[in-house]
Amino acid sequence: MLRYEMICVGAGPAGLAAAIEAAKNGVQVVVFDENDRPGGQLFKQIHKFFGSREHRAKERGFNIGQAFLDQARETGVEVTLNAVVLGIYENGAMNVMIGDQVKQVRAQKIVVATGAAENMVPFPGWTLPGVIGAGAAQTMANIHGIRPGNKILMVGSGNVGIIVGYQMLQAGSRVAAIIDAAPKIGGYAVHAAKVARAGVPFLMSHTIKQAHGKECVTGATVIQVDSSWQPVAGTEKEFEVDTICIAVGLNPTTQLLGMAGCKMTHVPTLGGRIPVHDLDQETTVKGIYVAGDVSGIEEASTAIIEGRIAGLAIAHRLGYMDDGTFRKEREKQSQSMKGLRSGSHGERRAKAKEYLNAIMPAAI
Amino acid sequence: MTPDSSLTGFLTEEELKEGPGIPSAARRGKGPVAVIECLEDIPCNPCESSCKAGAIVVGEDITQLPHLDGDKCIACNTCVHNCPGQAIFMVDESLPGGRATVMMPYEYRPLPAEGDGVIALDRAGQVLGDATVIKIRQTRRMDRTATITIEVPKKWSMRARAIRLKT
Amino acid sequence: MRIEDHPVLGKFEKGQKVRFSFDGKSLEGFEGEPIAIALRSNGVLIHRYTARRNEPRGVFCAIGRCTDCIMVVNGQPNIRTCVEPLKADMVVETQQGRGPAKESEVSHA
Ligand SMILES: Cc1cc2nc3c(=O)[nH]c(=O)nc-3n(C[C@H](O)[C@H](O)[C@H](O)COP(=O)(O)OP(=O)(O)OC[C@H]3O[C@@H](n4cnc5c(N)ncnc54)[C@H](O)[C@@H]3O)c2cc1C
Numbered sequence: 001m002l003r004y005e006m007i008c009v010g011a012g013p014a015g016l017a018a019a020i021e022a023a024k025n026g027v028q029v030v031v032f033d034e035n036d037r038p039g040g041q042l043f044k045q046i047h048k049f050f051g052s053r054e055h056r057a058k059e060r061g062f063n064i065g066q067a068f069l070d071q072a073r074e075t076g077v078e079v080t081l082n083a084v085v086l087g088i089y090e091n092g093a094m095n096v097m098i099g100d101q102v103k104q105v106r107a108q109k110i111v112v113a114t115g116a117a118e119n120m121v122p123f124p125g126w127t128l129p130g131v132i133g134a135g136a137a138q139t140m141a142n143i144h145g146i147r148p149g150n151k152i153l154m155v156g157s158g159n160v161g162i163i164v165g166y167q168m169l170q171a172g173s174r175v176a177a178i179i180d181a182a183p184k185i186g187g188y189a190v191h192a193a194k195v196a197r198a199g200v201p202f203l204m205s206h207t208i209k210q211a212h213g214k215e216c217v218t219g220a221t222v223i224q225v226d227s228s229w230q231p232v233a234g235t236e237k238e239f240e241v242d243t244i245c246i247a248v249g250l251n252p253t254t255q256l257l258g259m260a261g262c263k264m265t266h267v268p269t270l271g272g273r274i275p276v277h278d279l280d281q282e283t284t285v286k287g288i289y290v291a292g293d294v295s296g297i298e299e300a301s302t303a304i305i306e307g308r309i310a311g312l313a314i315a316h317r318l319g320y321m322d323d324g325t326f327r328k329e330r331e332k333q334s335q336s337m338k339g340l341r342s343g344s345h346g347e348r349r350a351k352a353k354e355y356l357n358a359i360m361p362a363a364i
Numbered sequence: 365m366t367p368d369s370s371l372t373g374f375l376t377e378e379e380l381k382e383g384p385g386i387p388s389a390a391r392r393g394k395g396p397v398a399v400i401e402c403l404e405d406i407p408c409n410p411c412e413s414s415c416k417a418g419a420i421v422v423g424e425d426i427t428q429l430p431h432l433d434g435d436k437c438i439a440c441n442t443c444v445h446n447c448p449g450q451a452i453f454m455v456d457e458s459l460p461g462g463r464a465t466v467m468m469p470y471e472y473r474p475l476p477a478e479g480d481g482v483i484a485l486d487r488a489g490q491v492l493g494d495a496t497v498i499k500i501r502q503t504r505r506m507d508r509t510a511t512i513t514i515e516v517p518k519k520w521s522m523r524a525r526a527i528r529l530k531t
Numbered sequence: 532m533r534i535e536d537h538p539v540l541g542k543f544e545k546g547q548k549v550r551f552s553f554d555g556k557s558l559e560g561f562e563g564e565p566i567a568i569a570l571r572s573n574g575v576l577i578h579r580y581t582a583r584r585n586e587p588r589g590v591f592c593a594i595g596r597c598t599d600c601i602m603v604v605n606g607q608p609n610i611r612t613c614v615e616p617l618k619a620d621m622v623v624e625t626q627q628g629r630g631p632a633k634e635s636e637v638s639h640a
Pocket of ligand 1: 009011013032040041042049050083084085115159160162164263301302303
């Protein structure tokens with residue numbers, strides 16, 4: 001059995017940030033990621049990010065990802081790709097499938113930074129070729145350089161739906177409309193303004209009724225919903241599209257945490273069932289930490305800070321950092337986080353996180 | 365009542381009127397100046413940190429709206445390509461003959477050429493009418509956000525915010 | 532369908548141009564890109580038909596999770612074409628249901 005001081009599951013921004021922070025302080029770290037390239041969601045984000053200079057604002061997501069990889073290399077973090085972590089067991093034992101071999105490994109501290117998966121909405125015709133997830137649209141256009149479709153209906157007006165809609169325009173597709181059952185646009189106003197002035201209409205309080213087509217998508221019917229989300233008969237609208245893109249939210253990938261016995265609680269603002277954790281990002285199972293989207297759907301910028309906090313806490317616990325330095329460093333990160341979790345979008349997330357932290361003692 | 369931007373995605377002139385990033389008509393008449401169309405309290409401040417003239421202030425709390433001091437703005441254009449939300453434009457109403465120019469960020473391909481006729485669109489993507497491209501800028505530092513300056517009738521200077529190429 | 536000049540990403544780096552066969556037709560793609568991408572660039576969206584209801588399926592998640600895009604590749608069924616890299620002269624076929632039965636199963640039938 002291979003032994004490490006620290007293992008990170010997931011090489012997205014959260015996992016890499018945790019690994020870098022710990023390794024900088026002397027911890028021996030390995031990161032496992034199931035993909036053949038590291039960076040997680042960041043490599044699909046080709047727009048310029050918000051924030052301030054310390055959060056690398058106005059840089060494009062994939063460039064931030066690249067900088068992270070370089071830093072990981074410099075600090076001696078070992079990143080193992082094509083490595084799926086299958087289960088976390090007692091005392092930090094773990095099964096990981098590397099290539100087609102299952103290996104047993106063990107770590108004193110584990111950071112689970114497995115990110116999130118896309119939510120789905122079933123509707124008649126949703127299995128037709130041409131109905132795709134928003135992540136798939138990004139993978140096709142931004143990684144492989146192919147237009148997912150020529151004319152697209154986007155379902156979901158959160159940041160993911162709007163940003164992916166914009167990316168489809170950049171890829172040369174037309175976006176027929178962005179629809180959402182919610183009464184108001186969910187994403188940031190400036191992102192919405194960007195696609196609106198390109199002529200993309202938003203249809204709020206509308207849901208998809210049906211996808212049309214025998215072999216592939218040839219169109220869609222959308223219908224208005226009332227304040228209790230019920231379809232209003234007679235309000236159907238037809239769209240001639242070859243692609244329907246679904247962007248109705250993300251849910252944290254918490255299976256490994258469930259298996260390990262970490263307590264969960266339901267927090268809708270953060271995307272569903274979320275692992276309870278403390279200010280150091282440690283869960284109810286000692287030695288298992290969480291960071292990034294798996295501990296509540298937020299952003300890359302917040303994922304990075306959570307990762308750093310977990311990395312610092314682990315370096316401290318393992319004796320690589322004294323109390324005073326740890327407290328000072330953690331405070332620096334919390335201050336930086338405060339900026340990101342404010343404003344009308346961020347404040348709700350700040351409250352939800354406070355709740356998670358507050359119920360921690362009771363949950364143990 | 366016209367629906368607001370939370371339903372349509374685009375800001376109305378009504379919503380923008382009181383915005384702290386909108387320079388006065390008097391200032392716009394004097395020459396090019398930034399027009400910051402950012403009315404949501406998101407944590408973001410590259411406009412402030414990229415403004416060498418100190419004309420844009422967000423402040424310590426980075427979720428505050430950017431405030432523009434029109435008199436300090438030297439129209440260096442840096443904020444236009446640095447704003448991650450593509451919410452800053454450069455407007456010049458000092459041209460003779462009832463003309464004006466609008467500079468906007470542009471991240472589509474193909475780029476038009478200087479001198480091309482294009483169609484000016486408003487914030488809703490609706491057609492205003494013909495415009496001429498007078499300048500295109502794209503440098504390494506702009507990190508793939510080009511800026512396009514179009515000349516339009518002055519009455520569109522606070523409405524034209526996008527273009528469509530003529531095919 | 533290919534993006535020739537992306538405003539942010541420019542030109543996409545691809546492997547060598549290779550030929551492969553899809554349901555008997557000879558098509559072109561780039562070595563190393565997922566089979567599904569090569570198919571899509573040729574306008575192919577249907578990857579398989581389901582076993583029970585004979586319904587068409589295509590790419591859905593594009594990251595190897597959902598298995599909607601599985602096809603028969605070089606005679607082997609259930610290959611996730613959204614992640615399987617294209618190689619020269621591959622034989623790609625639309626999968627019907629669970630795909631062709633293995634030879635051992637055939638001999639028992
Ligand atoms: C369209 C879109 C636009 C966005 N825009 C912004 C933005 O402007 N600004 C911003 O800050 N954020 C943005 N984000 C959010 C940002 O991308 C995510 O919040 C961030 O990537 C989360 O980081 P993470 O490390 O938690 O997870 P991820 O990036 O999802 O990484 C998790 C990694 O773990 C791997 N993994 C999962 N399970 C296992 C396992 N069992 N074994 C091995 N590996 C595993 C996954 O494959 C993945 O590589 C955007 C997201 C989307 C979808």
